[in-house]
Amino acid sequence: MMMHIDVSSVLRQTLSCELYSNLVTRPTGAAVRRQIEALLADSRERSLTVIDFSHVGMIDFSCADEVVAKLLLRYVAAEREELEAYFLFRGVTDDHWDAIETVLERHGLALVLETDDGARIVGMVNDGERRAWEKVYELGRACAADLAIALGSLPDDCARILDILHRRRLLMRLGDGYIAVGGLGEAHA
Amino acid sequence: MTSVITVPPSLDDQTFEQVVEQLASVPHDAKLLVDARHTRWASPYGLTALLTLGQTRAERATFAAPDNEDTSSYWARTGFFTHAEELYDLRGSVPKARGGESSVLLEITPVVKSEDVHEVVGRIQQKAQLILSKELNIDAKATVGFAMTLSEICQNIVEHAGRGGWVAVQTYTYRKRLANRRVVVIAVCDAGLGFRQSLESAPGRVRNERWDDAAALEEAVIRGVSRFRDPGRGQGLAGVRRYIGRWDGKVSVRSGTAKIAIVPSWDDDIPLTEKLAPFPGSQVQVTIPERVSGGPR
Numbered sequence: 001m002m003m004h005i006d007v008s009s010v011l012r013q014t015l016s017c018e019l020y021s022n023l024v025t026r027p028t029g030a031a032v033r034r035q036i037e038a039l040l041a042d043s044r045e046r047s048l049t050v051i052d053f054s055h056v057g058m059i060d061f062s063c064a065d066e067v068v069a070k071l072l073l074r075y076v077a078a079e080r081e082e083l084e085a086y087f088l089f090r091g092v093t094d095d096h097w098d099a100i101e102t103v104l105e106r107h108g109l110a111l112v113l114e115t116d117d118g119a120r121i122v123g124m125v126n127d128g129e130r131r132a133w134e135k136v137y138e139l140g141r142a143c144a145a146d147l148a149i150a151l152g153s154l155p156d157d158c159a160r161i162l163d164i165l166h167r168r169r170l171l172m173r174l175g176d177g178y179i180a181v182g183g184l185g186e187a188h189a
Numbered sequence: 190m191t192s193v194i195t196v197p198p199s200l201d202d203q204t205f206e207q208v209v210e211q212l213a214s215v216p217h218d219a220k221l222l223v224d225a226r227h228t229r230w231a232s233p234y235g236l237t238a239l240l241t242l243g244q245t246r247a248e249r250a251t252f253a254a255p256d257n258e259d260t261s262s263y264w265a266r267t268g269f270f271t272h273a274e275e276l277y278d279l280r281g282s283v284p285k286a287r288g289g290e291s292s293v294l295l296e297i298t299p300v301v302k303s304e305d306v307h308e309v310v311g312r313i314q315q316k317a318q319l320i321l322s323k324e325l326n327i328d329a330k331a332t333v334g335f336a337m338t339l340s341e342i343c344q345n346i347v348e349h350a351g352r353g354g355w356v357a358v359q360t361y362t363y364r365k366r367l368a369n370r371r372v373v374v375i376a377v378c379d380a381g382l383g384f385r386q387s388l389e390s391a392p393g394r395v396r397n398e399r400w401d402d403a404a405a406l407e408e409a410v411i412r413g414v415s416r417f418r419d420p421g422r423g424q425g426l427a428g429v430r431r432y433i434g435r436w437d438g439k440v441s442v443r444s445g446t447a448k449i450a451i452v453p454s455w456d457d458d459i460p461l462t463e464k465l466a467p468f469p470g471s472q473v474q475v476t477i478p479e480r481v482s483g484g485p486r
Binding site (some may be wrong): 024 | 304305306307311314330334335336337340341344347420421422424425427428442484
């Protein structure tokens, strides 16, 4: 299931005001996140949601902590096999990045950003995780053996990294293979 | 008997201490006259701090406006008297505010609730971009960080003060300290709980013998400690410090009997001042200087 959430629209609904396009203050961030979570509550066991910042003017640290970090933490921190929620962040510009980067660092989180030429992984990932994610993204779909050949690594090591990236909701598992969030055309769906 | 507090001729974050020192010996519920008749100039910090002073009094104080017409006219254009008349009995010539003041990026604005922060950020953005890039020679991209800084400091009032405060933003020229360079100054003052009392309200907090206003400021401003246990808390002031560092700016926070400052090379303020005369709440000032070519970034 694929969903698109325009954060700016959620913000306006939350504040009941057409005038504000900035994501500022913690209460606003918490209200926007709750609204996003309510939309996600209707989704099935596996969902990919595009969180679209295209029409958001700016976001401050407190709001980024509520809207981005706490949203990710809810679906990443615990073993939530019953609800696999993946997120692709769209329309994130330099005006948003300072605050988002700060909260990702603070909580040790990573996410996938849609960019002009595809998607990329940002935030707190080590070199091995980044290389693995980028290779899976490049291959389209890969299992541990495919990744081991592509990277010249041991299959067991690749299996472990793929599992970590899946638990962090940066890769989606399909059967015995994985695809990257933002891969295989989802980014522009 | 009415106690008289004399406002210095030039009122800023440094000279406001003279006001606080005079206040120290005046009982909370005493009759008070705040005498600004001979004041000729006030920074945004000075004006917002005068409003918080009015908030702290049990009995409505009297405020004598500046005799100098240019000064009182300017104060009117910043919105000072509009708010002051709700807190003080005003004496002297108090002009009506007519027209905007070009150096005032944001007139004195009350901050009580979250929506006020939206309002402040929304109003400042366009003007800030113009001022930062044209007058301060700072990359227009810095506007976002400026708005974030403003937002985070104002939120401290909403989240921690327990009562409303004021914010003002203004540009002016630092003639002595910065050899005629322009600066933009944010002042955010409240008369609420202050940092120490806010941190003391954290569940399970254990006080030690070194615990005082200075220690509370060090924890909050330097180490990013918050009264909330949520690990995402405390990022606001850390973000402000990063922004200040990037643009060679200065931030100072006064609370209770202490003041802490992140001091750039162009300023000679003291990083941590203790045992000041007590004043309720928190008073924050952020200064971003004009960037000179070849200067620090």
